[in-house]
Amino acid sequence: MKDMKTVSFSKNATNIFFHILTNCNLCCRHCYINKEQHGENTLPIEIIKAWLDAFAGKSREANVIFLGGETTLHPDLSLAVKHAKKTGYKSVTIDTNGYLFNRILSKIEPGDVEYISFSLDGATRETNDMLRGKGSYERCLSGIKEAVSKGFNTSLIYTVSSANIDELDMMESLLCDFKVSRFFIQVIGIRGRTIKGGFPGKDSENPQVSRLKWLDVIPATAEKIARRGITVTYPKVFLSPEEQFECAGLVADNYFIFPNGRVYRCPLCEDYPIHGMKFDENRLVKTGKINEIDLFGLSIPEGCVMNRLIQPGNLSYKKDGTPEYKIACCLLKEEISGI
Numbered sequence: 163m164k165d166m167k168t169v170s171f172s173k174n175a176t177n178i179f180f181h182i183l184t185n186c187n188l189c190c191r192h193c194y195i196n197k198e199q200h201g202e203n204t205l206p207i208e209i210i211k212a213w214l215d216a217f218a219g220k221s222r223e224a225n226v227i228f229l230g231g232e233t234t235l236h237p238d239l240s241l242a243v244k245h246a247k248k249t250g251y252k253s254v255t256i257d258t259n260g261y262l263f264n265r266i267l268s269k270i271e272p273g274d275v276e277y278i279s280f281s282l283d284g285a286t287r288e289t290n291d292m293l294r295g296k297g298s299y300e301r302c303l304s305g306i307k308e309a310v311s312k313g314f315n316t317s318l319i320y321t322v323s324s325a326n327i328d329e330l331d332m333m334e335s336l337l338c339d340f341k342v343s344r345f346f347i348q349v350i351g352i353r354g355r356t357i358k359g360g361f362p363g364k365d366s367e368n369p370q371v372s373r374l375k376w377l378d379v380i381p382a383t384a385e386k387i388a389r390r391g392i393t394v395t396y397p398k399v400f401l402s403p404e405e406q407f408e409c410a411g412l413v414a415d416n417y418f419i420f421p422n423g424r425v426y427r428c429p430l431c432e433d434y435p436i437h438g439m440k441f442d443e444n445r446l447v448k449t450g451k452i453n454e455i456d457l458f459g460l461s462i463p464e465g466c467v468m469n470r471l472i473q474p475g476n477l478s479y480k481k482d483g484t485p486e487y488k489i490a491c492c493l494l495k496e497e498i499s500g501i
């Protein structure tokens with residue numbers, strides 16, 4: 163299919179995933195925010211600006227995604243967005259669960275942000291609200307409607323798990339009806355709250371879907387949705403033996419920042435105090451050994467070493483003990499442009 167491509171890691175861009183607070187009004191069953199590791203503080207705007215400045219000139223292209231907790235609970239989010247634009251960030255995105263607190267849409271202009279990115283984890287109220295909380299389905303859809311009516315570009319993130327994969331197909335009409343321009347399919351990780359168990363999967367106790375089901379459902383559904391003019395991105399997850407494995411921690415310039423000053427290079431490491439960098443008095447400094455960066459160079463036949471350590475349930479082995487396939491870096495994506 164000519165419009166499909168694997169999005170390799172960008173080597174000339176700096177991408178920052180900036181958690182400006184960890185508090186949230188929801189309590190999703192699969193929330194990856196780990197307050198024991200990431201603290202509970204809300205960053206003052208002056209610190210947000212200083213940390214944005216630390217990355218602004220790092221490469222020819224810097225992109226920032228503001229995240230929470232619930233990002234719009236931050237009272238100065240609009241100032242953070244405008245500061246990022248002023249200091250030359252090429253793209254600015256706001257992630258939200260849809261509640262759009264603090265009248266954020268009346269404090270920024272559509273030209274200030276690339277996308278407002280909403281999260282919905284079911285095509286039906288029943289499934290989404292079981293995962294994300296009562297009322298969250300309606301609020302997310304009304305938030306999208308309001309953003310679109312004000313001229314903002316919107317995207318939608320759907321975290322696939324055994325509880326909602328059967329509804330992915332139904333997202334096609336919903337995305338079209340609500341005029342969403344980009345659709346991001348994510349895979350649930352064994353992280354944050356999910357690691358503690360109790361996730362209401364449908365077909366097994368494992369919240370992650372099997373490789374066969376993933377390969378059966380995801381690429382075909384993504385293509386079907388893209389044919390409606392929506393650009394669809396989903397993680398590659400599984401590599402065939404002939405495909406080359408690369409760790410983004412070694413070849414890309416991504417930073418996952420938390421309000422307690424921790425800066426990770428790999429999102430799978432976020433449940434552990436092994437961040438490779440930190441902010442110290444608003445200066446970005448390296449942390450001491452041993453940290454995540456020491457893991458990136460380890461070469462194992464299973465591919466991603468962090469996947470092997472924290473979610474080995476998605477691996478399988480042949481009788482001779484060799485892995486049947488490799489797990490790709492969680493940051494490697496397939497993208498199908500809206501056709």
Ligand code: SF4
Nearest residue numbers: 186188190193231259
């Ligand atoms: S909306 Fe996001 S931050 Fe809030 S509970 Fe859900 S997953 Fe966690």
Ligand code: SF4
Nearest residue numbers: 409411428466491492
């Ligand atoms: S997910 Fe795996 S491959 Fe990707 S940065 Fe982390 S350790 Fe490296």
